[in-house]
Amino acid sequence: MQLVLTVNGTTYEVEARPTARLLDVLRDQLGLTGTKEGCAEGECGACTVIVDGRAVDSCMMLAVQARGKEILTVEGLAQDGELDVLQQKFVEYGAVQCGYCTPGMLMSAKALLMGNPVPSEQDIRVALAGNLCRCTGYTAIVAAVKAASGQDTRPLMEMPVEPGELAAEAVTDPDTLAAACGIVEAETGQPPGGPCSSGGSSEMLGFHSAPEGGE
Amino acid sequence: MTEDLQYVGGNYPVHDVAQKVTGELVYGSDFSVPGMLHAKLILSTIPHGVVKRIDTSRAEALPGVIKVFSHENAPMDGFSRARIHPGQDMSFYDETLFSEHVRFVGDRVAAVVATSRATAEKAAALVEIEYEELPAVLTVDEALAPDAPAIHDGGNLLFEHEIEKGERPDLEGAVVVSSCVSTPRIHHAALEPHVCVAQGHSTGGMTVWTTSQGVYAARTVIAELLGLEYHRVRVIKLPMGGSFGGKTEYIIEPVCAFLAHATRRAVKLLLDREECMIATMVRPATRTTVRTACTPDGRLLDFGAASTLDSGGFAASTPDYSIHMCKKVTKIYRVPHYRHEGRVVYTNTPVGGAARGWGAPEMIAASEVHMDRVAAALRLDPVELRLKNMVEPHDTDLVTGLPLGDARVRECLERGSVAFDWAARRARPAGRGRIRRGVGVAAGAHKNGMYGAFPEASNASLKMNEDGTFVLNASLHDTGCGVVTTMRVIVAEVLGVHPDLVAAGEADTATTPFDYGTYGSRVTYVVGECARIVAEKVKDRLLTAAADLLQEPVERLGVADGAVHVRDDRERAIAYRDIARLSQMRHVPSIAASTTYYAVSNPASYSVQFAEVEVDCATGLVAVTDFLAVADVGRAINRGMVEAQYQGAVQMGIGYALYEHLDVDEKGRAGVDGFKNYHIVNAPDMPDVQVLLVEHEGDDGPFGAKSVGEIATVPTAAAVVNAVNNALGTELGDLPLTPERIIAALHGEEVAACSSC
Amino acid sequence: MTQTQVLTPASLEELVAALAQATPQTRLLAGGTDLVRELRRPVREPDLLVDLTGLAALSEVRLEEGMLHIGALATFTELQWHPLVREHALCLSLAAAQVGSTQIRNAGTIGGNAANASACADGVTALTALGAVVITVDGAGERRTQSLDDVVLGPGRTSLRYDEAILEFAFPPLDAGHRSAFAKIGSRTAVSVARLSVALVVRFDADAGVLSEARVALGAVGERAFRASELEAKLVGRAADDETARLFADGCVAAVEASIPGRYSLPYKRHAAVGLAYDAWNMLALSAPSEPAWT
Known part of the structure; x- marks a missing residue:
């Protein structure tokens, strides 16, 4: 059947089986695979999304039931390339290991903070009781949610470096570089181009940080 | 190792964290x-x-x-x-x-x-x-009965082994204590099926x-x-x-x-969750009887154990798993004589096999619950009894004959006792009302790779890109706890660049070199050392190239911040990217190296853990109210992730002690089919786990690092069980300590007993 | 193979029209927390799904003509926080708060809880103590009012016909003289199916210093939640003291024993009932907290 769904502010028209779960439509038809399936019975919370402001298990909801509602998934948290404060704190507090529970954790935490901007630790643990994690023991996750609500300011982890940020750090001083270029020229009989043809090196290199995930 | 480390020991998120928090990462199921x-x-x-x-x-x-x-x-x-x-x-x-x-x-x-x-x-x-x-046989006892139907040709006794080491001492006047502990079949419960x-x-x-x-x-x-x-x-x-x-x-x-x-x-x-639970593999159920003799003042004279492991329908790795159960106790305690016999038995139940700790959580549950019985028999404090018997650094493991390395289990116990305020907490009365409080301690040991069993080795290549960034090529298998990051930090430390300038991918048989994989707590200790060595080789090549360009002997050069500098004239530094490009002019198209590293040792990793519990005598529910894990890690490569991994390992161990079990009914069907009835510990029931690192970097891993992921969960269950027994004055030993078992014990009713004891 | 048809009525009239099309293969869908799981591997594909979640009016809670009406589509989250429920049916709010996880409470409805007829349904246990009636409508537009006991028959069994939907529950509101409580024992602190639950409603006559009314419902023992009427009778006329607490606990144990004789779970539940009873009793806050005697 034809369905019109609003996900992360975008309206989609999809053809789906009437008994398709919201989870299936998000993953298989909209390609939004950030929402995970861990148990298919509303126990692990990996599939948590926010529907009209409330956290629900998308494995327990038919897609038809989400018609006309505002659906927010993990893909909709970051705005204009800026991580949501919760995402940021999950990184800074080391709350992510295998990461399979992370999207659901983020959505449960987001729904909590939408209704309760300064939750107690107990509020946080109860809000996350339906999100299982096997890697972290929840300590870092609870701390990250506290931090996102301004209640903890001791981040543990270094944030990953933005591409290009480290580019200018290592610069050969001009005299040393000139001397080195001279040695190469003497050795090869050819003036080395590249780094030697202008005063510095960094601005001309089109430097990029390490590729994600390796080569 | 006393040099200042710039990156090792820092706190780094897992390498793909940005893709994980945005939902962008494509997992296998995606x-x-x-x-x-x-x-x-x-x-x-x-x-x-x-x-x-x-x-x-x-x-x-x-x-x-x-x-x-x-x-x-x-x-x-x-x-x-x-x-x-x-x-x-x-x-x-x-x-x-x-x-x-x-x-x-x-x-x-x-x-x-x-x-x-x-x-x-x-x-x-x-x-x-x-x-x-x-006809089906659903327990090891049924399977070993004389007229039991054979599950495989050759019968149900899949494997037997026996080990005896040391000299049996004179036991005249010794205090003999026996105990029996059973551990359940559990589901690993990785969140991704x-x-x-x-x-x-x-x-x-x-x-x-x-x-x-x-x-x-x-x-x-x-x-x-x-x-x-x-x-x-x-x-x-x-x-x-x-x-x-x-x-x-x-x-x-x-x-x-x-x-x-x-x-x-x-x-x-x-697979779906139920299939993961019954059709893949479970942590095998075990039952172990322990009999010790010790002097009246608490020195172990003899340690005997007999364990039975339920393999389920197929062998999988259970024979090797069972053998490893024999290699735990003598890593922790000096015992003049150790004897262990093990049996592995087929039953018509889900297949047992590899699980975090590979026999150690099972054996340590048996031996450390037993140690508390010994302490009670001798009226000794459990910490005191353990300290009387613990190994010292550089002892030899009686069973394997391998050096234990810079074994710091004693220091873990001593420092942990202080940090946990053990003496005061242990002296506090359990209470007489509905809620009883207790504390427990347990020590665990595990290994660092497979050295001693076969030629343990790994391979890696490392190349520098033309812009001074690096690519490590090794067969890495990150299960989610930061293996890739660990390797990047190791390489970064050697080469003096930020870890984010080192790329490392995961394993692919077509493109990455041979490696056994993430097994046996070998990755940091063996693969990590391999990465360190290949980084040293690349560093040598960089220094050689730089020596020419700077007209300085290699001995005067150092690396830092992505450049080679002259040690006593740090202004004179040449950036890696300039070395790379100038080297290409000099017909050295790529600065790269490959190496094969053969492990040279297999020291023990240790953890000593302390639990405080409150038991509701009315409902039998146990709350773990405080927890300290002390970790002998040699050296933390990624401190934040070591702590985080420990916190998660404790979650798994608390579940093992209190909640998790995958039993089958009389028709052989699992009593659970999902997380609705198979409960892992969720956020409201988890204490904030404190982690204390003991770092002596005395072994052969990269920068002295030792294994973390498996040892972290090894003693957890035993510490929790000991705390419950302390709170209640009971001798519970059948895991998990479900409310039924606790209530039955409190009322002196029939406790599901170890049938062979 | 014909595809399942889905109807999402938005008004009572549309609901009746949808129910008129129902067959024995039709399923009514509310919060989905039980049905969606079942639909993944249906014994038989439903011919028609009537999605009730479009009926906004059915999630209302209101006081009308001396009765508190709870719409069948009210979610557990709504019941947990609704001021009328907290004031006039505290045990239902407390029960709702202990259902599943946040996600399940946000989706699961009280009507679904009853229609699914699990013996462990926390909402049903509370409604039983509150003496609720069930108001339904069928495909002919006929409304019926029945007692909860006549609708919820046993595990997965109700008297509801395939073309009959629960509209709401109604019961006399508890007033300022009442105290109520709900307690449950699961296998962990949060997100656990009840292994034993109790909903308790009492009226305390402050002048006489005695309980003038007592209603006790036990859940997760036996086929469905039930009232422990013998125990209720014993409580009336008693002071709110430790002795009554003990009598209440003993009565709960006796009710558990009578309900599941010989059952595997009895040895545990008969002991746990003591703790459960004291938890519920202390929640009433009629006296200083009581504790069972320990040896």
């Missing part, structure tokens, strides 16, 4: 290839029997169904899911892709391949299977995408079973949502590969 088919397993519904008839006609008539495979049209050669390299001992080829003789509820009988998952599921329900039922995608190529070769812990091992099993040359089978590791040992053995990979090979199509096999 992975697809165009035209991919979907497979659904059909599992035995009876614990023991023979398939008499399979009628696939109704299923195959369904539009979209490609074919149904079973023992009738699939190879029936035996394979071992635990065979990680071709020459491996202890491989039991007792399993086939599909069973004709089914041996447990959950045994694979058939698989449907169809164009969609929904169609495959629908078709699976239409396959009619007729069984001839055979098991998944595999395989593409059969028209050439007869194939590509397999797996979320397992060893691509070369997967290739061994698949290639041998399908009769393919190894180079035709390419296995690629995908990001995975946890493993905890549950994805260490090759269960669905050979099945999925066969389906893809037979159809010459791409096939995805994604």
Whole structure:
């Protein structure tokens, strides 16, 4: 059947089986695979999304039931390339290991903070009781949610470096570089181009940080 | 090692954290290839029997169904899911892709391949299977009964072993204590279900995408079973949502590969939670009796153990697992005489196999619960008793004969006792009311790779890019706890660049060098040292090149911040990228190195853990109110992630002690089918776990680092059980300590007992 | 194969029209927390799904003509926080708060809880103590009012016909003289199916210093939640003291024993009932907290 769904502010028209779960439509038809399936019975919370402001298990909801509602998934948290404060704190507090529970954790935490901007630790643990994690023991996750609500300011982890940020750090001083270029020229009989043809090196290199995930 | 470290010991998130928090990372379960088919397993519904008839006609008539495979049209050669390299001992080829003789509820009988998952599921329900039922044996005691039906040719006693070391001392006047502890079958509960995608190529070769812990091992099993040359089978590791040992053995990979090979199509096999629970692998159930003799003042004279391990329907890795149970106690305590006999027994229950700690959580539960009984018998404090017997650094392991290395278990216990305020807490009365409080301690030991068992080694290459960034090429298998980051930090430390300027990918048999995989707590200690050495080699090449360019001897040069500098004239520094580009002019197109590293030792890693509990005597529910884990890690490469991994390991151990068990009913069916009835500890029941690191970097790992991931969960359950027994004055030893067991013990009612004690 | 048809009525009239099309293969869908799981592997594909979640009016809670009406589509989250429920049916709010996880409470409805008829349904246990009636409508537009006991028959069994939907529950509101409580024992602190639950409603006559009314419902023992009427009778006329607490606990134990004789779970539940009873009793806050005597 034809369905019109609003996900992360975008309206989609999809053809789906009437008994398709919201989870299936998000993953298989909209390609939004950030929402995970861990148990298919509303126990692990990996599939948590926010529907009209409330956290629900998308494995327990038919897609038809989400018609006309505002659906927010993990893909909709970051705005204009800026991580949501919760995402940021999950990184800074080391709350992510295998990461399979992370999207659901983020959505449960987001729904909590939408209704309760300064939750107690107990509020946080109860809000996350339906999100299982096997890697972290929840300590870092609870701390990250506290931090996102301004209640903890001791981040543990270094944030990953933005591409290009480290580019200018290592610069050969001009005299040393000139001397080195001279040695190469003497050795090869050819003036080395590249780094030697202008005063510095960094601005001309089109430097990029390490590729994600390796080569 | 006293040098200042710039990156080692810092706090780094897992390498793919940005993709994980945005939902962008493609896990195995998210992975697809165009035209991919979907497979659904059909599992035995009876614990023991023979398939008499399979009628696939109704299923195959369904539009979209490609074919149904079973023992009738699939190879029936035996394979071992635990065979990680071709020459491996202890491989039991007792399993086939599909069973004709089914041996447990959950045994694979058939698989449907169809164009969609929904169609495959629908078709699976239409396959009619007729069984001839055979009598089933559901416990090791039933299996070992004289007239028990044989589950495999050769009987139900799969494997027996015995070890005796040291001299039996004079036991005159010794205090003898006996105890028995049983540990449950548990589900690893990685949040991502098991998944595999395989593409059969028209050439007869194939590509397999797996979320397992060893691509070369997967290739061994698949290639041998399908009769393919190894180079035709390419296995690629995908990001995975946890493993905890549950994805260490090759269960669905050979099945999925066969389906893809037979159809010459791409096939995805994604299990559901119930299938993960009953049809993959469980932590095996064990029962261990311990008998010790010690002097009246608490010195161990003799330690004897007898353990029985329930292998379930197939052998998997359980014989080796059982053998390792013998190698734990003598890593912790000096014992003049140690004797251990083990039996591994087939039953008609889900298959046991690899699980985090590989026999250590099971054995440590038995030995450390026992140590508290000894302490009680001698009226000694449990910490005091342990301190009287613990090994010292550089002792030799009585059982393995290997040096224990810079073994700091004693320091862990001493420092932990202070940090936990053990003496004061232990002296506090448990209370007489409804809520009783207690504290417990336990020490655990584990290993660092497989040195001593076979030539433990790893391979790696490292190259510098033209811009001064680096690419490490090694067969890494990150289960989610930061293996890739660990390697990047190690390389970065050697080369003096930020870890984010070092790229490292995961394993791919076509492009990354041979490695055994993430097994046996070997990755940081062995693969990490390999990475360190290859980084040193690249550093040598960089220094050599820089020495020419700077006209300085290598000895005067150092590296830092992405440049080679003259040590006593740091202004004179040449950036790596300039070295790279100038080297290309000098006919050195790439600064790179490869290495093979052979491990030279296998020291022990230790953890001592302290638990405080409150027991509700009315409901039998236990709250773990405080927890301290002390970790002898040698050196933390990534401090934040070591702590985080410990916190998670404690979650698993608390579940092992209190909640988790996968029992079967009288018909052999698992009493659980999902997280609704299989409870892992959730956020409200987890204490904030404190982690205290003991760092002496005295061993041969990179920068002195030792293993973390497995040892972290080894003593947890024992510490919790000891705390409950302290609170209640009980001698509970059957895990998990469910409310039923606690209430029964408190009321002196029939406790589900260790039947062999 | 014909596809399942889905109807999402938005008004009572549309609901009746939808129910008129129902057959024995039709399923009514509310919060989905039980049905959606079942639909993944249906014994038989439903011909028609009537999605009730479009009926906004059915999630209302209101006081009308001396009765508190709880719409069948009210979610557990709504019941947990609704001021009328907290004031006039505290045990229902407390029960709702202990259902499943946040996600399940956000989706699961009280009507679904009753229609699914699990013996462990926390909402049903509370409604039983509150003496609720069930108001339904069928495909002919006929409304019926029945007692909860006549609707919820046993595990998965109700008297509801395939074309009959629960509209709401109604019961006399508790007033300022009442105290009520709900307690449950699961296998962990949060997100656990009840292994034993109790809903307790009492009226305390401050002048006479005695309980003038007592209602006790036990859940997760036996086929469905039930009132422990013998125990209720014993409580009336007693002071709110430790002795009554003990009598209440003993009565709960006796009711558990009578309900599941010989059952595997009895040895545990009969002991746990003591703790459960004291938890519920202390929640009433009629006296200083009581504790069972320990040896």
